[in-house]
Structure formats: structure tokens, C-alpha cells
Amino acid sequence: MPSGDDPGGRPLTERGARTRERLLAAAREVFEERGFLETRVTHITRHAGVAYGSFYTYFPTKEAVFLEVADRLFEEMTDHALVPSAGPGPADRVRRANRAYYEAYLRNARMMAIIEQVATFNEEFQELRRKHRASSVGRSARVIARWQREGLVPSDIDAETAAGALATMVDHSLYLWIVQGSDPRGAERLLETLDTLSVRALGLPD
Amino acid sequence: MPSGDDPGGRPLTERGARTRERLLAAAREVFEERGFLETRVTHITRHAGVAYGSFYTYFPTKEAVFLEVADRLFEEMTDHALVPSAGPGPADRVRRANRAYYEAYLRNARMMAIIEQVATFNEEFQELRRKHRASSVGRSARVIARWQREGLVPSDIDAETAAGALATMVDHSLYLWIVQGSDPRGAERLLETLDTLSVRALGLPD
Amino acid sequence: MPSGDDPGGRPLTERGARTRERLLAAAREVFEERGFLETRVTHITRHAGVAYGSFYTYFPTKEAVFLEVADRLFEEMTDHALVPSAGPGPADRVRRANRAYYEAYLRNARMMAIIEQVATFNEEFQELRRKHRASSVGRSARVIARWQREGLVPSDIDAETAAGALATMVDHSLYLWIVQGSDPRGAERLLETLDTLSVRALGLPD
Amino acid sequence: MPSGDDPGGRPLTERGARTRERLLAAAREVFEERGFLETRVTHITRHAGVAYGSFYTYFPTKEAVFLEVADRLFEEMTDHALVPSAGPGPADRVRRANRAYYEAYLRNARMMAIIEQVATFNEEFQELRRKHRASSVGRSARVIARWQREGLVPSDIDAETAAGALATMVDHSLYLWIVQGSDPRGAERLLETLDTLSVRALGLPD
DNA sequence: AATGAATGAGCGTTCATTCAT
DNA sequence: GATGAATGAACGCTCATTCAT
Numbered sequence: 001m002p003s004g005d006d007p008g009g010r011p012l013t014e015r016g017a018r019t020r021e022r023l024l025a026a027a028r029e030v031f032e033e034r035g036f037l038e039t040r041v042t043h044i045t046r047h048a049g050v051a052y053g054s055f056y057t058y059f060p061t062k063e064a065v066f067l068e069v070a071d072r073l074f075e076e077m078t079d080h081a082l083v084p085s086a087g088p089g090p091a092d093r094v095r096r097a098n099r100a101y102y103e104a105y106l107r108n109a110r111m112m113a114i115i116e117q118v119a120t121f122n123e124e125f126q127e128l129r130r131k132h133r134a135s136s137v138g139r140s141a142r143v144i145a146r147w148q149r150e151g152l153v154p155s156d157i158d159a160e161t162a163a164g165a166l167a168t169m170v171d172h173s174l175y176l177w178i179v180q181g182s183d184p185r186g187a188e189r190l191l192e193t194l195d196t197l198s199v200r201a202l203g204l205p206d
Numbered sequence: 207m208p209s210g211d212d213p214g215g216r217p218l219t220e221r222g223a224r225t226r227e228r229l230l231a232a233a234r235e236v237f238e239e240r241g242f243l244e245t246r247v248t249h250i251t252r253h254a255g256v257a258y259g260s261f262y263t264y265f266p267t268k269e270a271v272f273l274e275v276a277d278r279l280f281e282e283m284t285d286h287a288l289v290p291s292a293g294p295g296p297a298d299r300v301r302r303a304n305r306a307y308y309e310a311y312l313r314n315a316r317m318m319a320i321i322e323q324v325a326t327f328n329e330e331f332q333e334l335r336r337k338h339r340a341s342s343v344g345r346s347a348r349v350i351a352r353w354q355r356e357g358l359v360p361s362d363i364d365a366e367t368a369a370g371a372l373a374t375m376v377d378h379s380l381y382l383w384i385v386q387g388s389d390p391r392g393a394e395r396l397l398e399t400l401d402t403l404s405v406r407a408l409g410l411p412d
Numbered sequence: 413m414p415s416g417d418d419p420g421g422r423p424l425t426e427r428g429a430r431t432r433e434r435l436l437a438a439a440r441e442v443f444e445e446r447g448f449l450e451t452r453v454t455h456i457t458r459h460a461g462v463a464y465g466s467f468y469t470y471f472p473t474k475e476a477v478f479l480e481v482a483d484r485l486f487e488e489m490t491d492h493a494l495v496p497s498a499g500p501g502p503a504d505r506v507r508r509a510n511r512a513y514y515e516a517y518l519r520n521a522r523m524m525a526i527i528e529q530v531a532t533f534n535e536e537f538q539e540l541r542r543k544h545r546a547s548s549v550g551r552s553a554r555v556i557a558r559w560q561r562e563g564l565v566p567s568d569i570d571a572e573t574a575a576g577a578l579a580t581m582v583d584h585s586l587y588l589w590i591v592q593g594s595d596p597r598g599a600e601r602l603l604e605t606l607d608t609l610s611v612r613a614l615g616l617p618d
Numbered sequence: 619m620p621s622g623d624d625p626g627g628r629p630l631t632e633r634g635a636r637t638r639e640r641l642l643a644a645a646r647e648v649f650e651e652r653g654f655l656e657t658r659v660t661h662i663t664r665h666a667g668v669a670y671g672s673f674y675t676y677f678p679t680k681e682a683v684f685l686e687v688a689d690r691l692f693e694e695m696t697d698h699a700l701v702p703s704a705g706p707g708p709a710d711r712v713r714r715a716n717r718a719y720y721e722a723y724l725r726n727a728r729m730m731a732i733i734e735q736v737a738t739f740n741e742e743f744q745e746l747r748r749k750h751r752a753s754s755v756g757r758s759a760r761v762i763a764r765w766q767r768e769g770l771v772p773s774d775i776d777a778e779t780a781a782g783a784l785a786t787m788v789d790h791s792l793y794l795w796i797v798q799g800s801d802p803r804g805a806e807r808l809l810e811t812l813d814t815l816s817v818r819a820l821g822l823p824d
Numbered sequence: 825a826a827t828g829a830a831t832g833a834g835c836g837t838t839c840a841t842t843c844a845t
Numbered sequence: 846g847a848t849g850a851a852t853g854a855a856c857g858c859t860c861a862t863t864c865a866t
Contacts, residue, residue, distance in 0.1 A: 015866080016829060037243075037327050041857065051831040056858065117326035120319070121243055130386060161392075161399040168382060169375035176374060180336060186367075193367040201407035222846065247840065257848040262841070428825065449655075449739050453861065463827040468862070525738070532735035533655050542798060573804075573811040580794060581787035588786060592748060598779075605779040613819035633845080634850060659836065669852040674837070830864075836857100843851075 009058050020058045022048040024072075027065040032110035036066060036118050067125060070115055074132045077104050090152055091204045095195045097140075098170055102191055105171075109178045116175055137164045144202065154203045166201060170194050226264045228254040230278075233271040238316035242272060242324050273331060276321055280338045283310050296358055297405045297412050303346075304376060304401050311377075315384045322381060343370045350408065360409045372404050432470045434460040436484075439477040444522035448478060448530045479537060482527055486544045489516050502564050503611045503618050509552075510582060510607050517583075521590045528587060549575045556614065566615045578610050627676050638676045640666040642690075645683040650728035654684060654736050685743060688733055692750045695722050708770055708822045713813045715758075716788060720809055723789075727796045734793055755782045762820065772821045784816050 011017045026048035030039050041062055045052050059065045105112055118125050140163035147153040177183070177190055199206060232254035236245050247268055251258050265271045311318055324331050346369035353359040383389070383396055405412060438460035442451050453474055457464050471477045517524055530537050552575035559565040589595075589602055611618060629635045644666035648657050659680055663670050677683045723730055736743050758781035765771040795801070795808055817824060 011829080013828065013866085019829075035327055040855090052833095053831055053858090053860080054829080056860095057829070060858095062857080113326070120323035120326055121241060126385065157399055157402050158395055161395055162403060164382075165375055165379050165396075165399055165403055168378045169371055172374045172378040173371050176370075179332065189364055189367055190371075193363050193371055196363050197368060197371055197407040200409055201403040203406055219846080225846080246838095257846095259843085259848055259850090260846075263846065266841095268840070425825075431825080447739060452859095465827055465829085465864085466825080469825065472862095474861070529738035532731070532738055533653055538797065569811055569814050570807055573807055574815060576794075577787055577791050577808075577811055577815055580790045581783055584786045584790040585783050588782075591744065601776055601779055602783075605775055605783055608775055609780060609783055609819040612821055613815040615818055629850080631845085631849065637850075658834090670854095671837095671839080671852055672850080674839095675850065678837095680836080827866080828864100829866100831862085832860105834859085838855085838857105839853105841852085843849105845848080845850095 009060070009064075011058065016057075019048075019050055019054060022050065023055060023058055024065065024069060028069045028111065031066065031069065031114050036062075036114055063122060063124070066118060067128065069111070070118070070125070071128065073108055073111055073115070074128075076108070077101070078132070078136065089205070090147055090202075091199045091206050093143075094198050094202070094204065098191070098195050098198060101170060102174065105174045106178075109182065112175060113179050133167075137167050140167060147202070147204070152204060162202070166198050169197070222264075225254075225256060225260060228256060229261060229264055230271065230275060232256075234275045234317065237272065237275060237320050241320055242268075269328060269330070272324060273334065275317070276324070276331070277334065279314055279317055279321070280334075283307070283314070284338070284342065295411070296353055296408075297410045299349075300404050300408070300410065301401045304397070304404060307376060308380065308397055311380045312384075315388070318381060319385055339373075343373050346373060353408070353410070358410060368408070372407060375403070376400050428470075431460075431462055431466060434462060435467060435470055436477065436481060438462075440481045440523065443478065443481065443526050447526055448474075475534060475536070478530060479540065481523070482530070482537070483540065485520055485523055485527070486540075488520070489513070490544070490548065502559055502614075502616045505555075506610050506614070506616065507607045510603070510610060513582060514586065514603055517586045518590075521594070524587060525591055545579075549579050552579060559614070559616070564616060574614070578613060581609070582606050627678070627682075629676065634675075637666075637668055637672060640668065641673060641676055642683065642687060646687045646729065649684065649687065649732050654680075654732055681740060681742070684736060685746065687729070688736070688743070689746065691726055691729055691733070692746075694726070695719070696750070696754065708765055708820075709817045709824050711761075712816050712820070712822065716809070716813050716816060719788060720792065723792045724796075724805075727800070730793060731797050751785075755785050758785060765820070765822070770822060780820070784819060787815070788812050 009020075011020050023044060027039075027044045030043045030047050034043065039062065041055050042052060044065070045055050055065075059068075115125075115129065119129050137160070141160040144153055144163055145159040148155045148159060173190060173194060177186065229250060233245075233250045236249045236253050240249065245268070247261050248258060250271070251261050261271075265274075321331075321335065325335050343366065347366040350359055350369055351365040354361045354365060379396060379400060383392065435456060439451075439456045442455045442459050446455065451474070453467050454464060456477070457467050467477075471480075527537075527541065531541050549572065553572040556565055556575055557571040560567045560571060585602060585606060589598065627638075629638050641662060645657075645662045648661045648665050652661065657680065659673050660670060662683070663673050673683075677686075733743075733747065737747050755778065759778040762771055762781055763777040766773045766777060791808060791812060795804065
């Protein structure tokens, strides 16, 4: 599909779908390896073992692949928040949510850092991220609001704002831990601290 | 540093110093306006009313001016943490520190966002930032540690880690608030929430 | 031409002939719409509702379709010149020939402009056009020569050259009229002027 | 001047002016040699003996140099029309104007052909050309109108339209003569024919 | 015959940095 | 020191054509 007007993208054949998938996988790996800014389209195609031009058969720009790679990743991360199955008590539930998020974050550590990078200059991407963030924070906020109604959490804080702040604390602490070398020793300490701070910040009975 | 031909070195004449200062001021304004990546050296020189080539008389690279602009800014921000003068009680002290930081942050809002941008791809800058952060967090940590010794804060958390996490919460919440449009209505609510969460997270008596 | 594997050759099956015809029709429409340079092979195939690759089953290159589209068009235009049926007098005959040409030209206005475009850079096409032009001018020239022999047209001009110049006047005036927006109001005035100038230039009795 | 936002162009120093001139001269030669479409920016810079990037110091695009080359050329051609100094009689005046134009045209033969090329696809350029043409035709038209008032030219034709048609005849006949190999033998015959046809078309006394 | 994916040379443009004046 | 021109590697994207199915 040598151009034309549409940036097209969706392959019609099995073979095309395979190539597209190869490109997506390669893109992710290269992005993780070099960051968005240092990634060249050649790097991706070389890594995927396809011709240079084939990239543009499936993606109109470098940004476009990134967006899609990130989108898939967001899907995977989506399940954090305070949702996972009811547990013994609220504090434990916070801890478990943190842990789930932690694991997902670490699984995608490099990409999470690159996502942070792109978010600093690409508006379209910023928006995508804001949305994912908002839905995730919204879920936490609803849980907190319920706890407030149940008298487990003081009512003098705004559930939404608090959920956002705590999510940010967890999220960005992990980010910094990653970009600053991911000292494996520090991981457990960090995680425990985040758990404890979250629980206490909400005033939950430990 | 008795270097013989330090390029981009400090200016020796009065006039040179003025030009350099003009460039620094212009650089900051342009960076704020367009971000680091979108800033061209011409933008800076044009804004400073200086010849294109003169830029390289004072700075070896675009990164170099940025580093210096950021460095000055870090100085100004340095005084946050839990230090400012003793107050009625620990909780108030946290609140005041937050407020001080908040004001400094907002005063430099745009640059703070750009700093975030550069930190995502420039290692040298990442290091500079890490240091400033470390010293700032260190100071908070020492205060927290003292409180722990005084029995005001539970000892089951690591002071350094906690200080870092809370700083991150405040810092990055403000950052997100800025890049997402700085809704003026939300500011006070956000700030109060951050204060309350910080205080409760540390277990300080309110 | 008993070639064994004439690529892009004439289709053998009924179905092939239809596809080829669809492509030719689509090509003409797209060329008219976008010009030769801005036409992509995709545009043609998409417009024809045919697979991309099928284009190359019938035409070796983009130039090739154009050549064929133009060739058909030339056929249609061929009948201008001073030939059409004898009329009341020479002046009227000129007028009628002009009118016939106008109509054909206007019917194919867009393509005529595109042909002009391609003629400026494609040598093969230039030659094709030169031939058509030559035969058309030749016919006019023969009529003029006869009129010269009959004393209706002064003999101090070269029939061939004059025929060419007048054809050019008519042809290119129409072309300019088209590319400059085809003001419908100006059409009649232009045509009448061209008629009068042609008749007087040849010195024909009005 | 390594970019920025302005496409700038005007050099501030003597040296810059020289380079710019070198580029313009080289551009013209290369355009004449290869046509607009086949000209690469490298060709121009190589020919001018300057660095590739220097081209963009003075011209924002390939189109831009072309526009300027053509503009200069139009200046030179401007003096055709029926203006040059009063002569013995109208017919002679037409002949002299034709001759003057003829010489200018031939002096710039190659460029005239390239201009035709660019006019077929570049709207901005089409407009530039239309303007030059209009002013040139306007001048001729005014002369013809006067002759009509003086009874030298029949009043049944529209001066403007006639001037345009005859200019087109001369202009495009020369163009075709050039692109079809410029047979030197044919030049004189062509010229004389154009003169005679112009004079007679206007009905001027010979 | 038909389909649509694969190919890759090619080109315009950018812009940090260096240099001549 | 100041000025502004010169440099050229680098990169994203296009699209006619070829190929595998």
C-alpha cells in the first residue's frame, strides 16, 4: 500500500497482520532500549526485519506506533486502583491494590519511563494519558467515597483529589525509583513505605 | 580553574557579563514559552537581541544554558522541605513547608514542567536534579527522623523513603495540576488535600 | 506482434478487458481531478474499485495509462482543423472549424490542461503530441494552401507556418481561459475574437 | 542562520549577498539544464559551490528560488508589447514589438520553457505569471484601443481580448518552436509569419 | 487474473555547531 | 567580543514498482 491519501493502517490479510504485529513488538523493544526521541524508524524496521517503507504501510508516523504501544500498555495497567476483590479490610485492600499496580509497573518499567518522556511534549499523548489516569483515579475515588460514607475515612478530604494525590505518589515514586537505577534492595522498603503512607494518609484503621 | 581557553567560559568584561545575562534571561523565557525541544538557538538570541554567534561565546551547547537556567531555579526552590522556622507544631510545620514549596513551584510553574521534560532524556541533567532532590529530601528526612525520636511519628517507616514519597506526591501533583491546565479553582482544594494527606501519612497529631 | 509475454499487454479475457477499461476511465477522472503529478496509482485503483496490484497487470507505468488516455482524447479532437464539410465561404469555414474545435476543447477542458502539464516534462508524450499536432496543422495548411492557389489568401505567408501559428493562438487562448478560471461570461467574446482574428489574419474576405 | 521561524532570506552582509547571488545564478542554470522537476537542491548548491545547507539560508524552498529567478526574468521581458518608441506606422510598430519580444524570448529560451512547466502545477506561480501577462497585455490593448479610436483598427473586436490572443499566438508559437528543437532555419520564417498575421489580424494597413 | 503487502532509493528540510570577518 | 554566514549529517516520509499468494 504505497501511500495515497489514507494513512490507512489496518492490514487486510493474515500476512499483513503478522507484519504489523512484528512492527509493534519491535517498536516497543526499541523504544524501551533507546527512548522515544532517540528511536529512528530504521531502528524499528531493522529490528522487525522488514523493509523501511513497510513501517509506513501500517503507521503514519513514529508517534502513531508509540501511541498504540502505549495504549496496549495502558490496558494492562488499567486494573490497579482499589478494586481487586474484597479483602479482609480496607487497609489490606489498599495494600493489595498498590502491590498489583507495583507489579504491573515493574513489568513495564522501561516503557513507563518512556511514556513519561513522551507525555512531556506530545499533546495528543498527554490527553490519552490524562484519560487513562482519570478513569483509574475515578475508580479509587469511588471506593474512598464509600469508605467515607461508612465512616472509615474522614470526610474532610475530597475523595477525588485524595485519590489523585496518592496515585501520583505511588506512580511517580516508582518512576523515580526506576529511572534512578532501580536499586533492587530499595524496592521492598519503598513499597512498604508507600503502602503505609497510603493507609495512614486515608486514616484507615491499620 | 586556570584554564587557558575555556570556551564558553565566564566573561571577563562588564559588557560580556551583560550579554551573558541577557542570554540567560532570554533562554529562560523562551524555554518556558516553547519547551526545550522546540527551542532553537535562534529563538534565544533573537529574544535576547544578540547575534546568533554570540550564543556560543558564552555557552557551549543548548543544554548548557538550560542547565544553568535550571540550576538557578533549583537554588530558589531549595528552601522548601520541612525547615522553615519552628512553628506551633509539627503539623503546621508540614503545612507551611508545603505552602512555601507550593508558592515557589507556582512562581516557576512553566520552568518546572520543562525541567521535567529535559529530565526524561538528558542524563547529565537527571543527575543534577537527583542531587538537588536528594539534598532537599534529606533535609525533610532529618526532620522526620527527629520527630520519630521524639515519638511524634511512628518508627515503622523509613524517614528517608517517606520523605521522598511525600515530596514526590506534592511535587508531581503540582506538576500534573500545571500541565493539565492549572484550574485555579482546584488549587486550594489540591493544596489542602496535600497538606492533610502529608500530615496524616506521617501520623502527626493534627 | 507475436510477443510471448508482453507485460501490461492487452487482456485476453472478457473480464480482463472490463478491468482495463475501468482503470482507463478512472485514470482519466483522477487525472482531471488532480493533475498528473498529484495522481497516485492508488487514487486510480481506488477510484476504479480494483486492487492496487491489478494496475500493473494492464499498464507498465503511470505514464503508460496517461499516454493511452491522452491518445483516445486526441482521436476525438482530431477532427477540428479546417476540414468539416464545405460551407458557404472560406471565412465561415474557418469559423466553423474553430467552433468545432472549441466545443471539443471545452468538452475535454480539464484533460487538455493536464496534457499541457505532462507535455512539459515527458519527452515520449511530447512526441506523441507533436505528431497529432502536426497532422492536424497539416490538414489546415493544405486548405490554406489551396486558398492561396485560388487567390483567396495572400501568397506571402507560409501555409504550414501560418496554420501552426493560428492553431496555437486558438489552442493556447482556450487553455489560458480554462486555467484562469473559465469565466463563462468571457467565453463568447473570446471565441468571436479568435474567429475574427483568424479570418482577418488570413486575409479572407469576411 | 540555522533556521528558526523565519524563512528569512535577505543577507545582511556583502558576503551573504554574494552567496545569494551565486545561488540564484546557479539555480537558473540548473533549472535550464534539467527543468524544475528534475532539479535537486544539491544540484544547485553543487553548481554554486556552496554547502547544501546554505541554500536554506537564503531560500525557504526550491519553489522560492524559482519564483525569484522567474521574477527577474519577467522584468526583462516586460518591455515587449506594442510600446517601444513611435515608428513610421502601426504595422511597423507591431513588427518591432514582436521582434523585441522575440529576441528577449530567445535570449531566455530555456527558462521560458521551464516557466511554462512550473505554471502547469504551481498555483502561486500561475498567479505571478498571470499578473505579468495581464500588465503586458494591458499595454498592448491600450495601443490597440487608440488605434481603434483613430480608425486604424476595426472597432468590432475587443482590444483586450485581441491583444491577449495575439500575444498568446506569438508567445506560444515561440515556445513550441523552442521545445520542438528550435530549428534555426525556421526562425525567420516563423517570425515573419507571426508579424504578418498580427498586422493583418488587426486589419492594420501594411 | 486479482489481490494487497513489501521494497527501498530518493528527496526536501532542519538546525546545532563552527568559522570568517 | 560581536556578528552572521557556512556547514553537512541526519531523518522522516513518499510512492512507483515488484512480489508472494
